[in-house]
Amino acid sequence: MKNKNNIYQKYQVEDFLVDESFIDWVNGRDSKVDWEEVIFSFPHLRPRSEEAKRILQKLNFDQEIDPDRISKLQQRINKQLEQSEHSKKEAHVVALHDRKTYYQYKAQRNTYWGWIASAAVLIVGIVGTWFWEYSEETAPVIKEVPYVTKTTKKGQKLTTRLSDGTIVTLNSVSQIHFEEIFNDTVRYVSLEGEAFFDVAKDVRPFRVKSNGTVTTALGTSFNIKQQKEKVSISLVTGKVGVNMVSKTGMKESTLLVPGEQVAVDVKDKISFVKGKFDVSDVLAWKRGVLSFNKSSNAEVWKELEKWYGVDLIIQNSNIKKQNWDYTGSFDNESLENVLESIGFVKGFKFEIKGDQVKIY
Amino acid sequence: MPLIKASYRYSEDSQLWTDMKFGDRLAFDQIFNDHIEHLQAYGKSFSNDDDLIDDCLQEVFCRIWQKREKLKDTNNIRYYLMAAFRNELLKVLKKKYKRYSLIGRFMPESSIDFNATLETSFIEEDSRQEQIRALNKCFEKLSSRQKEIIYLKYYNGLSLEEIAQILALDKKSVYNALSKAMMILRKNMSA
Structure with missing residues (x-):
């Protein structure tokens, strides 16, 4: 350390005044050089550095505030x-x-x-x-960075590889937006809908932004599902932190361990619940398994429309009024089989014409 | 009394900027509020026309929000804003001088001067007042460029690299101008 500091032995006041790390040190910012130590080992520098400090402290400017x-x-x-x-x-x-x-x-x-x-x-x-x-002016500071947006429609799923090797599986009616080549400091992805992330190990943190939540990971795999204000994040392996910001600027954060899930509701306020989740249940969609867990009828219809890319027309008013609590899973089944088995339990018939499905 | 009144934490800039780029309006507002006073003061060093300064700031902030997705990443928002704002303000000022004077028409640069005065208000002792007044007198004699470099380096804490970028100079000449200016100031102060 002393050898390295020898160069400062002959420092004059002028040298201190224009030394960037000395200026940082006087101004209380992080400094590359430990000036306390330099001055301690060369006491003859003290009066010079003190004078330089006095001069620097006088260089303050007027600033009116209106x-x-x-x-x-x-x-x-x-x-x-x-x-x-x-x-x-x-x-x-x-x-x-x-x-x-x-x-x-x-x-x-x-x-x-x-x-x-x-x-x-x-x-x-x-x-x-x-x-x-x-x-004409010297080149403006604003430079363009190419971005990529991937979108899935009803009935579609998509698996894509990001520039860092992370693999993202996108469920239907979802969208991700990211830099084509990630920058040096952070890997940032924004998500609408549902996706599973298998994050490649990297020194840059991986962040997913989804309606007021930011999930940060290093090398893990997790699932995020966003529906309007509700976002649920389920961690399969590794470790992630979830930061939440409400529209009014309220902030919350939590850490997840594998097998844990957090369900967040962000509007003006933040509310969130943490709990265990069933991996096979949450990730069923990735394997082509359509699964319902205590779902209401509205949720069932919506899921079917997204999964098979169809429009459902409910003509049976009894069915509309019912309050379902439906649980069941279908492993790569056709829409016909699925409707048949739900219809058998709930008591309805159906007719499929192209992408229009009548329930009666 | 802290030396840098407007100091703030650079470490959070990168995250804040990224949030803004992804359409977070709160982040945009925070960026505005964190830096606006400083930018207005910087503008005042070039022109006394507050309306013109605010027009330029409006232009810069609107452009940032509208082009947010395409902006480069930065970990020093202050530097980014000062550079963008200076560009815009000088462009408008040059246009203005071209229109109103013959000299300005052919040498618009010559009409643009950086003028800031050192703070005097917080010093109560008479003897130090005197010192500061002397220092200010000396500071005024420095060239426009030297004054601006001192302002950017000691007051805003920008690096020499960043100052070189803003002024379209190389780092060596920024360093030389700075050390010459400090030599003059120091001689004056010890006399």
Whole structure:
């Protein structure tokens, strides 16, 4: 350590003043050099470093704060962002007439003026380009990063490999969004719907964001299911942390161990329950097993529609009124067999026509 | 009295920025609130026109939100915002000077000056007031570039690398300008 610090032996006040790690140290930030130790081992440096410190501490600048001005600016920004969200939707309607045909039409009408106009445009163009180049700024700081979005429709499932080797299985009617090549600091994925993650081991943390929850893992496998405000995260192997943020900024976090599941409900407030889960039950969908666990009739219909990619039309009013608590699983069965067996228990008939299914 | 009033924790920047990129509006608002005072003060060093400064800030923040998905990652939001804001403000100022003066038309750079004054208010003793006044006088004599480098380095805690990026210079010339400026200031203070 002493050898390394020898270079500071001859430091003058000026040298201290422009040494980045010394400035960091004076300002109370993390410093690469242990200046306490340097000054301790070379006491003759103390008066010099003290003087440099005094000078640095005088370099403080005036800063007025006007809360009114800030809140006005914030309102303006919010308004502009709102307006641009609207105009985006309208923008597609505008450019219907073809510019080229318009000019052809003009030119036919009056060729002479057309030529003058073209010449004028050319001159303005040349001069304009010159000015434009003249005023062009150094490259803007904003750089683009390619992103990938994968979406599944009703009745579809998808397994995909991310750039780090993580394997994601996406259930039907779900979507993930991620960087094509993950950056150096964090692997970040956003999820809507349900997916199973088999996370590749890596020093960069793997984060999944899903409606107000962020699940962080290093090398594990877990399942996330999001339906509207409700998100449930089930850990199969390894260890994950779950952070929750409500719309009002409330924060909560919890750790999961294998076999544990957390069900989160994030609206204005956060509520969550932790418990054990049945791995074969939660991950049944991945193996092609359709499973119900004390499901209501609405849940059953919705699951069937997603699983088989069909629309269900319930014509039987008795069935609509019933309160189900249905449990059962179907290993790679056809829709016909599934409906037959549920119908036998619950007492309904059905008719399949293409992707329309009538329940009566 | 902390030296850097506006200091904050860089370590959380990376996460906050990523959240914002993924559409977290709260993260966006937090970024705004954390840095806006500082950016306004930075703007004031270039122009006394508060409206023009706020117009540029509006432009910068709107662009960040609208293009959030395509933005580069950063672990120093302060640096990112200062660089983007400086770019925008100088572009607008140059345009303005071109329009209003002949000199400005052909040398828009020459009309743009960085002017900040060192804080004096918190010092009560007369003798130190005197010192600071002398220091300020000396500080004013530095070049616009030297002043801005001092402001970015000692007050904002940016690295020389980042300052070089913002000013479109190489790191060596930033270092040289800084050490020359500090030499002048020091000579003045010990005299």
